[in-house]
Amino acid sequence: MDKGSHGDCSTIHIANQIPHRPPVRLSGYVAQRTERRPGACDAEAMNTSNANALLALGRSLHAAGYRFMTVTPSTHRRLNGRPGNEEATDLRGVFGWSRPFRPELLPPDMLERMKEAGVLAGKQAALRSTVRASTLGELLLFHSAYPTSEPDAVFLGPDTYRFVGTMQRAFPWIGSGPTRALDIGCGSGAAALTIARKFPHAEVIGADINVKALELAAVNARLARVDNLALCHSDLFGSLEGDFDLIVANPPYILDEDRLPYRHGGGERGAELSRRIVEDSLARLRPGGNLMLYTGVALSGADDHFLESLRPLLERTCDMWSYEELDPDIFGGQLGEPGYEDVERIAAVWLHAVKR
Numbered sequence: 218m219d220k221g222s223h224g225d226c227s228t229i230h231i232a233n234q235i236p237h238r239p240p241v242r243l244s245g246y247v248a249q250r251t252e253r254r255p256g257a258c259d260a261e262a263m264n265t266s267n268a269n270a271l272l273a274l275g276r277s278l279h280a281a282g283y284r285f286m287t288v289t290p291s292t293h294r295r296l297n298g299r300p301g302n303e304e305a306t307d308l309r310g311v312f313g314w315s316r317p318f319r320p321e322l323l324p325p326d327m328l329e330r331m332k333e334a335g336v337l338a339g340k341q342a343a344l345r346s347t348v349r350a351s352t353l354g355e356l357l358l359f360h361s362a363y364p365t366s367e368p369d370a371v372f373l374g375p376d377t378y379r380f381v382g383t384m385q386r387a388f389p390w391i392g393s394g395p396t397r398a399l400d401i402g403c404g405s406g407a408a409a410l411t412i413a414r415k416f417p418h419a420e421v422i423g424a425d426i427n428v429k430a431l432e433l434a435a436v437n438a439r440l441a442r443v444d445n446l447a448l449c450h451s452d453l454f455g456s457l458e459g460d461f462d463l464i465v466a467n468p469p470y471i472l473d474e475d476r477l478p479y480r481h482g483g484g485e486r487g488a489e490l491s492r493r494i495v496e497d498s499l500a501r502l503r504p505g506g507n508l509m510l511y512t513g514v515a516l517s518g519a520d521d522h523f524l525e526s527l528r529p530l531l532e533r534t535c536d537m538w539s540y541e542e543l544d545p546d547i548f549g550g551q552l553g554e555p556g557y558e559d560v561e562r563i564a565a566v567w568l569h570a571v572k573r
């Protein structure tokens with residue numbers, strides 16, 4: 218993976234640096250790494266040869282016609298618990314279902330690429346991939362293996378499919394497309410890569426607080442042969458400069474006891490990050506620029522406090538905005554957790570706002 222730097226900025230750049238554009242700042246790329254629990258994961262941090270090996274592995278999966286759509290953790294657990302699913306019997310078992318496998322299941326060169334990439338864990342008769350590979354349209358995206366309990370786990374799940382699908386359906390609203398777009402909390406890069414492919418003239422930036430996410434997103438971008446994406450380590454907008462004409466996000470929205478960065482939304486009922494993204498985005502959008510937010514909102518009674526708290530800002534700063542529930546009831550299992558005693562349901566919502 219190429220790490221570019223200009224002045225006190227450093228970004229992970231895909232292919233060439235994007236010319237004639239204001240630099241994207243990233244302070245302390247290494248210093249701000251997401252903490253790993255000692256011994257929590259036997260995969261290593263990625264260097265260039267790890268990344269090249271993972272890219273080669275991804276190309277082999279592509280060539281083999283590999284397809285896998287990631288399901289919810291509870292479905293995953295149920296499926297893996299079925300008799301006969303104790304170990305992997307094919308590529309989907311290894312790289313999709315994260316099942317243990319015997320070394321002879323994989324072609325020797327694939328096993329070698331996994332070792333070189335630092336994504337092979339486990340013991341001789343029960344090896345494991347520490348990455349999952351999921352397909353989204355034509356994209357093949359590496360993210361963390363199931364279960365995603367590590368502090369630096371890289372998320373991709375059903376929310377990603379809903380988010381990217383809704384975003385794509387909103388593209389007709391943005392005419393010829395953005396010149397500078399941002400995916401805040403980009404994870405594996407699913408949305409950022411979708412934007413970069415749809416609008417090849419655009420400068421696209423994927424930002425995340427989790428360095429591991431940026432490392433995998435960089436490999437995913439090379440796999441997709443995308444060269445108009447820059448990846449930046451940033452706590453929300455903290456390390457990002459300039460303004461944008463498209464900002465998209467699928468931030469964490471759960472009140473997570475373990476405070477996993479891909480899940481924990483913070484604040485009241487997990488809404489803090491989503492709220493800050495709306496407020497900060499409206500300050501950073503160019504006139505006529507679009508904000509597209511997919512998030513989950515914990516609701517009790519008839520009122521949507523998240524929407525009502527943002528309504529005055531949206532009315533004041535936007536020419537047009539719309540807000541809809543995409544799904545009235547997601548993550549029902551969360552309602553038994555602390556902090557959800559008064560919550561009736563969690564809804565998946567979509568906010569699309571156009572700055573005045």
Ligand SMILES: C[S@@+](CC[C@H](N)C(=O)[O-])C[C@H]1O[C@@H](n2cnc3c(N)ncnc32)[C@H](O)[C@@H]1O
Nearest residue numbers: 372377402403404425426427452453467469479
């Ligand atoms: C639910 S995941 C979604 C990932 C990706 N957008 C997708 O749709 O698959 C939320 C992402 O936000 C990132 N994140 C959490 N807090 C953040 C922050 N303060 N600043 C930037 N990114 C953050 C997490 O690391 C994670 O990658």
